[in-house]
Amino acid sequence: MGSLRRETTAWTFIMKKISLVFAVVLGLNAPVLAADTTAPVKEIMDATIKNWSGTDADWIDIFDASRLTRLYSKDFVTKYQAAVQNPAADEDGISPFDYDVIVNGEDACPLQDLAYTPKPAANGATEVVVTFKKATCMDDGSDKQAVTTVRFQVIDEGGKPVIDDVITQGDPGQPPNSLKNTMVQIAKGE
Numbered sequence: 001m002g003s004l005r006r007e008t009t010a011w012t013f014i015m016k017k018i019s020l021v022f023a024v025v026l027g028l029n030a031p032v033l034a035a036d037t038t039a040p041v042k043e044i045m046d047a048t049i050k051n052w053s054g055t056d057a058d059w060i061d062i063f064d065a066s067r068l069t070r071l072y073s074k075d076f077v078t079k080y081q082a083a084v085q086n087p088a089a090d091e092d093g094i095s096p097f098d099y100d101v102i103v104n105g106e107d108a109c110p111l112q113d114l115a116y117t118p119k120p121a122a123n124g125a126t127e128v129v130v131t132f133k134k135a136t137c138m139d140d141g142s143d144k145q146a147v148t149t150v151r152f153q154v155i156d157e158g159g160k161p162v163i164d165d166v167i168t169q170g171d172p173g174q175p176p177n178s179l180k181n182t183m184v185q186i187a188k189g190e
Contacts, residue, residue: 037161038116038118038128039161040071041128041154042116043071045102045114045116047060048062048102049110049111052100052103052134062102063080068080072162072163073162074157076165076180080183082184082187084096085187096186101179101182102168104150104169109133109136109137109138110136111132111133112133112136113131113147114132115131116128116129117129117131125155126153126154126155126161127151128152129151130149130151131149134146134148148168148169150166150168151167153165153166153167166179167179
């Protein structure tokens with residue numbers, strides 16, 4: 001009887017190891033994150049969509065206290081709180097930024113043609129790529145069909161997906177912009 005129990009235990013152990021190997025190979029090593037990776041991104045994008053909807057709706061602060069602690073990583077929050085301390089950065093009383101960090105500018109039209117593309121998890125993060133058109137109503141010579149790309153770095157923290165960084169396109173010939181790096185520069189007074 002003892003021999004059968006050892007064989008069953010050994011078999012169970014082997015099957016668990018095989019399952020774990022398959023999960024890792026197939027990218028299923030973060031089931032909590034994979035199940036709802038886009039949720040914090042969609043909440044931020046929904047607010048951004050409303051902000052640029054063309055109506056006179058109140059501006060939604062994507063960094064208000066309830067969103068900041070719920071949708072962003074602890075490291076992101078620490079960097080944001082340090083940036084807010086720079087008095088020169090907070091001219092409007094809303095945030096340390098003088099532009100919309102998602103559309104990467106001060107002006108935009110109602111956002112169109114939104115698409116969300118989560119990438120496979122790598123190095124403890126899942127990148128959620130969001131694309132949209134933000135200049136379809138512009139009459140200033142802007143490319144109305146230009147597509148803006150924003151890359152959200154989402155990590156698992158405390159068993160839930162949170163945004164750890166927001167990467168936007170740089171100016172032509174320049175590298176992409178990390179919002180966390182920008183907040184560090186603001187905190188330093190740069």
